Amino acid sequence: MTAEVAIMNTHAIALAADSAVTLGIGKTYNTADKLFALSKYHPVGIMINGSARMMNVDWEVIVKCYRDQLGNKSFDKLTDYTGDFINYLEKFSYFTPEQMIEYLESMCISVFAKVLAQFINDLHAEFDGKENIELSQIDAVFDTTLKNIKEEMGKAEDEKQIKPDFAFIDSNHETVKEILGMVFEKYELSKKQITKLKDILKLNFQKCFWMEHHSGIVIAGYGEREIFPTLCEFNLSGKLGESLIYMEYNVDQIGKDHTASICPFAQTEMVHQFVKGIDPYFSIIIENKVETILSSLAPLINDPDKEKTSAISDILTEYISGIVRNVYIDPIIKIVACMEKSELVLMAEAMVNLTALRRHVSTDDETVGGPIDVALITKGEGFIWIKRKTNYDPHLNRDLNQNYFRS
Secondary structure, three states, X not given: OOEEEEEXXXXXXXXXXXXOEEOOOOOEEOOOOOEEEOOOOOOEEEEEEEXXXXXXXXXXXXXXXXXHHHOOOOOOOHHHHHHHHHHHHHOOOOOOHHHHHHHHXXXXXXXXXXXXXXXXXXXXXXXXXXXXXXXXXXXXXXXXXXXXXXXXXXXXXXXXXXXXXXXXXXXXHHHHHHHHHHHHOOOOOOHHHHHHHHHXXXXXXXXXXXXXXXXXXXXXXXXOXXXXXXXXXXXXXXXXXXXXXXXXXXXXXXXXXXXXXXXXXXXXXXXXXXXXXXXXXXXXXXXXXXXXXXXXXXXXXXXXXXXXXXXXXXXXXXXXXXXXXXXXXXXXXXXXXXXXXXXXXXXXXXXXXXXXXXXXXOOOOOOOOOOOEEEEEEOOOEEEEEEOXXXXXXXXXXXXXXXXXXX
16 A cells, blocks of 8 residues: 655645555565656656556556657646547557456456345345245346446446446457356356347446546646646556546646645555544444434434434534535645645655654554655656655766656
8 A cells, every 4th residue: 555645835845755565465565666757857756555556557667758759848847748648558559458358257257146146135225034036036036236337337426437348348258248248157158148148248348437546647837728626536456449448537726716736545544643633444333323322313303314413413513524625634634724835745744754653553454654755746847856765876887867867
């Protein structure tokens, strides 16, 4: 896992990222690079969280290939850099058809396993305690399960950036069918059920409904015509045929009416606790407990439809939110808006350190730790490294800077 923070005001943007990486075998190393300059010449940086690879290619390799291709080219807006990076990934020649089939297989396994789990739950709900169950009854439950999942997915908001290459799925029908046989084992699926399952798979790519394994991308800095920093964040799942599957595209732009921002990524709970004054998980527990208590009081206050208790719950929630905003969030944001560049850097590093310390003194796995890389991006000076770990001795490699700007 990862802890990353971006802190912005009208002066600059500070980026900080830890170095912990957990391998598939459960081993954790504190040597990963997650923060990079996206351009050699212009004030733009990028941070990676979540999966350290895309389509079996390391993100460090992808970012540096893009940086070489970008050269001295610049864009008017930060969002244009993001769009160009996404376009580059869509055409990245090292994402081979074989890798895309592997990606399709992994998504098939993930989606169909979730459908199977829901099917099993529905079977228990329908037949627990009953005997002499016929196959036609089981099929009827499965059809209902598929129908309910499709309806639930259909209600989800479309990810407007995504135009999945459904032709790639159709052209690999045998691969999908093979995964279905592996997941559902001896249960014989009808052609109609297979079609419905493929529809659910396509909906999952379109809606990004079940996308557990993905990489978080944070691009931050300045466009040529921007005097205040901007941050773009999105999640990338993989490439499917001609389509790049990405979602949750968000933009945070500093301006006259929005003069400061604190943006944590990946493991965010400690930053939220610092800024909001309460642990997010504990806040949810309180809200749920209040709702449970009020629901139990509904019969005593003659409130069968729970309209009164719902109104009380909304008032309490709004009151707590007001306290959090007025007592904690607003004062901190006002201070951040006035911070000089050196203070932004110290705060960004401290936020990542706080998350690492919390992991260190708890029974949780230490998935945040190691040296913290810190960078400052300003309109005038560009991308500046404040702290950066290296796997080499800079004094023995004096030609590295020359090679960096060899183009």
